[in-house]
Amino acid sequence: xxxxxxxxxxxxxxxxxxxxxxxxxTDLSKVYGQGDTRVVALDSVSVExxxxxxxxxxxxxxxxxxxLMHCMAxxxxxxxxxxxxxxxxxxxxxxxxxxxxxxxxxxxIFQAFNLLPTLTALENITLPMxxxxxxxxxxxxxxxxxxxxxxxxxAHRPAQLSGGQQQRVAVARALAAxxxxxFADEPTGNLDSRSGAEVLGFLRESVQAMNQTxxxxxxxxxxxGYADRVVxxxxxxxxxxxxxxxxxxxxxxxxxxxxxxxxx
Ligand SMILES: Nc1ncnc2c1ncn2[C@@H]1O[C@H](COP(=O)(O)OP(=O)(O)O)[C@@H](O)[C@H]1O
Ligand SMILES: [Mg+2]
Numbered sequence: 001x002x003x004x005x006x007x008x009x010x011x012x013x014x015x016x017x018x019x020x021x022x023x024x025x026t027d028l029s030k031v032y033g034q035g036d037t038r039v040v041a042l043d044s045v046s047v048e049x050x051x052x053x054x055x056x057x058x059x060x061x062x063x064x065x066x067x068l069m070h071c072m073a074x075x076x077x078x079x080x081x082x083x084x085x086x087x088x089x090x091x092x093x094x095x096x097x098x099x100x101x102x103x104x105x106x107x108x109i110f111q112a113f114n115l116l117p118t119l120t121a122l123e124n125i126t127l128p129m130x131x132x133x134x135x136x137x138x139x140x141x142x143x144x145x146x147x148x149x150x151x152x153x154x155a156h157r158p159a160q161l162s163g164g165q166q167q168r169v170a171v172a173r174a175l176a177a178x179x180x181x182x183f184a185d186e187p188t189g190n191l192d193s194r195s196g197a198e199v200l201g202f203l204r205e206s207v208q209a210m211n212q213t214x215x216x217x218x219x220x221x222x223x224x225g226y227a228d229r230v231v232x233x234x235x236x237x238x239x240x241x242x243x244x245x246x247x248x249x250x251x252x253x254x255x256x257x258x259x260x261x262x263x264x
Pocket of ligand 1: 059
């Protein structure tokens with residue numbers, strides 16, 4: 001007799017229902033500098049990012065959010081532990097293999113937009129695919145461009161665009177190649193609330209409709225409310241996790257940390 005028949009309401013073993021993992025950190029530590037300037041930016045962090053899951057990373061300034069994103073995206077070498085994209089251990093790759101993995105599997109949206117000034121908005125968006133020799137899926141690219149509200153700006157160069165528009169180009173660039181995982185470091189930090197909501201709605205939709213995996217650093221409880229879960233960092237450690245967050249539950253949790261911070 002199966003478990004399901006024996007236990008009404010039993011929906012299967014945890015292993016059978018567990019979603020595939022897009023990226024995983026295990027006991028990941030990152031130390032910068034040495035001696036007097038030694039900083040433990042990440043202190044034995046273990047976390048999984050499931051395929052098709054939208055995770056928000058929150059925590060005070062200096063808590064290690066950007067470092068975690070950079071280490072997971074292979075932009076920064078880890079000091080100890082493990083960082084994997086799918087089944088691939090990043091530390092096992094040579095420079096060339098790492099470059100290829102970043103190009104083919106990872107989208108990164110930086111706090112600073114990192115656009116090439118001599119290229120138009122459209123050229124910036126398709127650049128990673130051009131470099132990879134991949135043909136952009138035109139229908140998808142135009143849907144991305146339309147959703148982030150750039151249709152009338154494709155021939156403009158970054159200097160001819162506002163900060164908000166430049167960030168939307170960076171978001172479109174990450175989404176256009178349909179990477180396996182997107183890391184976004186405060187992607188709406190420089191956007192007005194309306195453009196920010198559009199970008200967040202689009203990230204949400206790419207998760208829902210395309211099974212895109214997104215990991216996003218944010219300070220904003222409203223932005224975190226778009227995610228499936230929130231992971232809170234403090235002093236390089238994961239201190240709390242929240243599932244199915246809303247802006248209100250995130251705000252409550254942040255207030256709790258603030259109160260703890262003051263009393264300890
Ligand atoms: N390149 C670096 N060299 C030295 N220390 C760094 C470097 N990058 C980050 N740090 C330190 O690591 C800690 C975590 O930084 P970071 O990940 O940028 O935090 P967050 O993104 O949460 O604000 C901070 O104390 C910061 O000063
Ligand atoms: Mg940061």
